Amino acid sequence: MTRRCACIVGVVAVTLTTSGVSSAGSPPPPPPISLGVSSQQASPSRARVSASIAVHSERHGRAHVSGHSEPVSDRRGGSPSASEPLYPGVPSNSPLLQEPHPFGPDSFWYTDGSGHTCIYKPGSVLPCFTVTAGGAAALGGRGVNPAAIAAAIAARLELFPGRIQASPAASRGGLTGADSWFWLSPAPRREVLSISLRGESVTVSAEPSIEWRFGDGGALVGGAGRPYAAGPPPADAIRHLYGTRCLPGDVGRNPYVLPSCGARGYPLEALVHWAISFEATGPVTASGTLPSRTTGAGVAYPVSEARAFLVAGGNR
Numbered sequence: 001m002t003r004r005c006a007c008i009v010g011v012v013a014v015t016l017t018t019s020g021v022s023s024a025g026s027p028p029p030p031p032p033i034s035l036g037v038s039s040q041q042a043s044p045s046r047a048r049v050s051a052s053i054a055v056h057s058e059r060h061g062r063a064h065v066s067g068h069s070e071p072v073s074d075r076r077g078g079s080p081s082a083s084e085p086l087y088p089g090v091p092s093n094s095p096l097l098q099e100p101h102p103f104g105p106d107s108f109w110y111t112d113g114s115g116h117t118c119i120y121k122p123g124s125v126l127p128c129f130t131v132t133a134g135g136a137a138a139l140g141g142r143g144v145n146p147a148a149i150a151a152a153i154a155a156r157l158e159l160f161p162g163r164i165q166a167s168p169a170a171s172r173g174g175l176t177g178a179d180s181w182f183w184l185s186p187a188p189r190r191e192v193l194s195i196s197l198r199g200e201s202v203t204v205s206a207e208p209s210i211e212w213r214f215g216d217g218g219a220l221v222g223g224a225g226r227p228y229a230a231g232p233p234p235a236d237a238i239r240h241l242y243g244t245r246c247l248p249g250d251v252g253r254n255p256y257v258l259p260s261c262g263a264r265g266y267p268l269e270a271l272v273h274w275a276i277s278f279e280a281t282g283p284v285t286a287s288g289t290l291p292s293r294t295t296g297a298g299v300a301y302p303v304s305e306a307r308a309f310l311v312a313g314g315n316r
Helices: 146-156
Strands: 009-017 032-043 046-055 061-065 068-076 089-091 108-111 117-120 128-132 163-167 179-185 191-197 200-213 219-222 238-241 266-281 286-301
Touching (some): 128 146, 146 191, 146 200, 146 266, 146 286, 163 266, 163 286, 179 266, 219 238
Parallel strands (some): 089 128
Antiparallel strands (some): 009 032, 032 046, 068 286, 108 117, 117 128, 163 179, 179 238, 191 200, 200 266, 266 286
């Protein structure tokens, strides 16, 4: 009896959605993340499996403090120049594209759904390329452009500002005439990402600096702060003294509150400005700066006041 091998081809598509909050408070349409998996029987005991990932989204984070969430922004300063494209070109006949695992045995190529060819490796941020008909290779040889590779990596780097914590907590609010402490948790720190492809090593660094805006007109450029502790305040503590109350219900009813007082308290913000630079070694040695980015966290911080009253006392 002759046995025939039947080939089976299957494609599974899964769509995941993520949610965000716009600055106006209304939820935007969820961005799709499409995962494709295909398999084909090669023999009675062997099958071929491949996968693809397509992502198109605009990421918005959320900072959560004391049961209330505020938008977290990601503002990109400037834009890469023509010599630093977000998707460096790589010729279709490049040896790099012929490697099924360009960044180790657990890496593979995929398309992003917008015509770009990208490298995937778990736990890594790797560049996407624009495949061209010819020209110099983007990696290896005299045509290497490390600034373009660095810009592609930096554009995909996720930089998180952390969440604002306070003492007194935002759920209770501060008190006029007494210092409020603020800090970010987890604290933003210097982010470094290095890749090495075909002999060229590119390292991208993002260095944070933090601008605090307290909502009453006061501002401070400092670090991430630190949690409140009894005793003399350390030099890197972020403290602010509010002089005017701002409580829910004050707006439109209390003529003495500041114009910046919001419906739930002062709009407290922590803006994290990231200075991004790169260094490259290998066939081409280069270094430079890339467009900066700003991420931020915010929360409504109410402030109450304590008043002293003179009352009639009895005889001693």
